[in-house]
Amino acid sequence: MKFGPKTTATAAVIGSALMLTACSGGAGASGTAPQAASAALTIGTTQDVRSWDPAQAHVGHLLQPYQAAYDTLILRDPDGKLSPMLATEWKYNTENTKLTVDLREGVTFSDGAVFDAAAAKANLDHFREANGPQMAQLKSVEDVKVVDADTIDIELKAADPALEYFLSQAAGLMGSPEALGTEGIKTEPVGSGPYVMDKAATVKDSQAVFTAREGYWNKDLQKYQKLTLKVLTDPTARTNALVSGQVDATLLDPKTGKQAEGAKMILAANEVDWQGLILFDRDGKANPALKDVRVRQAINYAFDRKTILDQVLLGQGTPTSQPFGKASGAWTEELENYYSYDPAKAKALLKEAGYENGLTLEVPGIPDFQTQISVVKQQLADVGITLNVGAALTNTFTSDIAAQKFSSMYFSLFQGQPTVAIDQIVSTQALYNPFKNTSSDLQADIDAVRNGGDKAPELAQKVNKYVVENAWFAPLFRVNQMYYHNAKVDVVPQTQQAVPSIYNYSPAK
Template identity: 75%
Template sequence: MKLGPKAAVTALTLSTALAMTACGGAGGGTAGSASARPTATSLTLGANQDVRSWDPAQAHVGHALQPYQAVYDTLILREPNGKLSPMLATEWKYNDTNTKLTVDLRTDVTFSDGAKFDAEAAKANLDHFKKANGPQMAQLASVSDVAVVDADTIDINLSSAEPALEYFLSQAAGLMGSPTALGSEAIKTEPAGSGPYVMDKSASVKDSQTVFNAREGYWNKDLQKYQKMTFKILADLTARTNALVSGQVDATLLDPKNGKQAEGAKMKLATNQVDWSGLLLLDRDGTKNPALANVKVRQAINYAFDRKTILDQVMLGQGTPTSQPFGKDSGAWTEELENYYSYDPDKARQLLKESGFENNVTLEVPTLPGSETLISVLQQQLADVGITLKPGAAINNTFIADVAAQKYGAMFFNLFQGEPTVAIDQIVSTKALFNPFKNTTPELEEKIQAVRDGGDDAGKLAQEVNKYVVEQAWFAPLFRVNQMYYHNDKVNVTPQIQQAVPSIYNYSPAK
């Protein structure tokens, strides 16, 4: 079954701590010669965490998505400028009400275990993703069912329009694993996908390194540029810096301070703005912290911060101060909200007095590794207006479950500034991971629904959602940070809009 191509929307990835970049110049719809072998020997990347499970339904976003791309193709490929292009899906088209997406699939793809990719396999993956309770299961929350039309066509039926669905099919929800392995114990430790590489299990060591070899007969050699790809797990920033400078890794993500050392060693910088950093004031109904239910308390927290000084002193000026959680490329950003909360400690104290919580507000927050200095500065500035900030234990591999379980009433974090519905479903809607207390109001729900139904006007309509959460001080954004991704001269790296860590397709051997 053949379809006219659907005009791709510009959409953005979700992040946990930092987001990731996508494809560098390789169109996903054209297969290369299956007999050719990649000419470059190897690529070694510094990663800040290991994969917990190789089940594709357990894939996350940001840094955590990148390793999955080595072994799993997605239905749709996201290119550097945000355009969505064919990958395992060749064409796709919505019905008139945008409640059914018909997807035409490749017919020449197999998985590493020999299983064939077809409509049944695609359906099995999407069904599994919905049921597996993975960290990004909300990506398919609007999918009511998936129907096999014929051997190479599926219909994805929606309970309501989801403007970001095509984007999600280029991310975690679009990863395709072998239908014979889905749900098995084996796939948790050894992936079975149709991607350009296969895991070398004998050379891989949990929480140390994961090694992949180029897969024989991969359908698109244009995306397979190396014979071997290795992810070295280096959670510590200093360790990543030393590994890059010493040649142990070819590319990795650093911060402004460590970036100075990399620059001194003649490393190259690929940078863009992806995330906003700040406090997430999660318990807005006061379930565990009654003070946070008072909007004046939340506003006082925002007025307490000297964003420009914090940025200059802690981040060496690498970013842009902001009061809004939506980024410029989303369409939801507005100039009037950029400095909505100026630095005004007197106003903060007055708001606290009016709230009845003067000198009686305590925020307990987990510690985001690498943010200790920044948190100490926030602690001092909040103390200046009478608010106590108590840093707790470091965020670890269980933090997603901890957030969902309402363990944190507030937290400091870096979050992706994405396309309107992606960002809404990450931080605002009642199904958002970073709205664990399910805070909402009828007014906000109406604004969110307008965005979902808004089509090409979604970005502009999302300005009202942005304005609402800023005025109600759902968050205390500090700044949009510059991502500092460094690489040596052996590799070319193509940055991608709104993503920090490149997709594996973004790397190519330097000429």
């Protein structure tokens, strides 16, 4: 099945910096010769993949490894635009409750299986059933139906503006239907992607080694003959590996970044997350003081955001009062510095709310944020708020949050597309809204975003304004992802992603 000229994919592909060599169903398998095909690339990663089953893929740092072996249905360009990949075209029905996807022909998986509509359905069904970490990406999907050999219909329970984005992420990874759910795919990926794993050279929790796959359908994305993902959990170890030439690119932090810059490594900075306090208990169920919006606003006025950023992160970021990032479309200039540093105003608001003699906040400890929390504690104390820091988060922290164990916490959160962010931190289904706070006005604004189509980012500005004015959070700053590389490789940051996509690396010109 082929659509007419006005399709989502056709609009998205124009001007793409990484436009594929052929965007119609008749893409050539040969393409053009990859640049510097004999070159090797070694990337320092923060952790190893737990399972290579595509349904177990994660986001952020842990999406990148899967891109070596698996194509996604939709390609997300460095600037966030969506372009064809295994899906050549896609189009919603009038109600935005059915997405018809036309699939690329002539593509095979590394085990020889054919990619077609049945394979795409098998992957999407498997993702929905496999209980992976990003299973919620397809929570809006009611059913996937095969229309013909190269077309599927994705039927939704309700409109989901984030679906196309998710199909460029974990939910869109396509593995061989013959390997899905098997024991073998847990340790050796079987996809249609640009690289295949060298099992003999791969060592668990040490390195994953890939070689260029013969006959890959898009040689423009296959820029290296060999790709190694070297696992280095410690930032100092990653720095030493980069400076010594063991790796070509890796993620560091402001402190280790200084050493890298001293060795003439190149920074590809990218603001992805925001850090600050999440004031979970806005109805005062566990901490009555947090029910009063004046208390939550006072907390926001207590912080000298720029000083904290300069002292703790060496200025690597941007002070902000809003939890939605610039690339989301929900960001507005008027909310950027909505809460200025004003201790006197903070004290006045506390007095109005009946807390002239102070109040106490309880937060869990966060090993990676000990310095930030200590500075936050001091600045809150300056306006009469005591911050008690409890036991450190454990690997059960997501279930602890859902169980309303914390009334507030200091954390770092991803600034994604509007509906992605809403479903992470604002809606009553959001993990980071465990007390399920809402209002009729807020819910109406959220519903408008979900049904807003192309206007969703603009409509999300009202959601952003609501949570800022009502001080649901106390954001401090958006943080630079400190991604460094040597002069042998060119690296383009990926918007709203902790590390670049595999396709964003190329031999230096």
